């Protein structure tokens with residue numbers, strides 16, 4: 001375990017930034033993933049792009065591989081909680097999945113009173129709010145303290161370029177975005193996923209602090225777990241041991257997620273508005289090291305990087321001939 005920094009420096013000049021494959025289906029470009037949809041299948045290419053404050057701020061070597069493999073690791077653990085979308089992993093950066101109808105809701109779970117963005121539960125609490133996404137919060141809580149129970153704090157899934165907005169079970173049902181039955185079934189599934197994730201994290205010396213799920217609708221109208229689960233992009237993890245120490249010393253817990261990149265951007269005065277500062281290679285390498293460490297710590301497996309040119313490799317693994325990087 002552990003990765004050579006020289007090797008990461010070399011990879012900085014050939015990260016997977018964008019793709020435009022022919023013959024894979026209709027292309028949809030997300031912040032992090034390029035998806036190609038053909039009939040009932042979606043091919044998801046996880047690029048090395050990193051998004052902070054809902055803005056793509058650059059690329060991080062090997063991030064696509066780490067995230068794709070972390071998601072596959074977790075989908076394997078979903079078991080009989082619910083059906084999931086993953087069909088196969090034909091390349092370190094690629095997943096083949098079942099194309100599903102979208103629920104315009106993201107199911108966010110929060111186990112701790114933390115966060116720093118404008119929509120985070122700590123920001124609201126610090127402002128004096130004691131009601132958050134339909135849940136009432138007790139008085140006298142400290143920053144980063146564990147919530148009495150994990151809370152489902154849904155957001156509406158915003159269209160490209162917009163920020164997701166906080167909402168509540170009541171609001172979503174009243175506005176007809178989702179039926180009561182479907183919401184409650186989704187809450188049951190995602191609640192069980194969060195418990196599963198927390199238990200696993202605990203067994204690895206970590207705390208799964210909060211996370212976000214997306215659910216789709218399958219062909220028979222059933223709910224399907226889609227997108228990614230419990231990855232360092234969709235979740236916040238802290239080390240269990242240093243958490244206790246940090247709380248008693250009133251410091252921030254040691255995080256193994258993209259908080260590092262967010263903090264660096266914050267130090268440069270970037271909070272999501274205007275053009276982001278370019279990430280120096282030093283920061284990109286350190287972020288890569290942390291993504292890899294997160295994968296290894298979470299999974300207990302060592303990360304095997306594939307250093308071949310990603311576009312050529314993906315084209316070969318997917319059986320395509322023509323390919324290009326715009």
Ligand SMILES: Nc1ncnc2c1ncn2[C@@H]1O[C@H](COP(=O)(O)OP(=O)(O)O)[C@@H](O)[C@H]1O
Nearest residue numbers: 030031032033035085097098099100216226227
């Ligand atoms: N099985 C699936 N069926 C349909 N859409 C999916 C599925 N899995 C993931 N998606 C969608 O693919 C996109 C993934 O790309 P991403 O870069 O994460 O996008 P975003 O910028 O919206 O976060 C998301 O819009 C997600 O909702």
Ligand SMILES: [Mg+2]
Nearest residue numbers: 030031032227
């Ligand atoms: Mg996403």
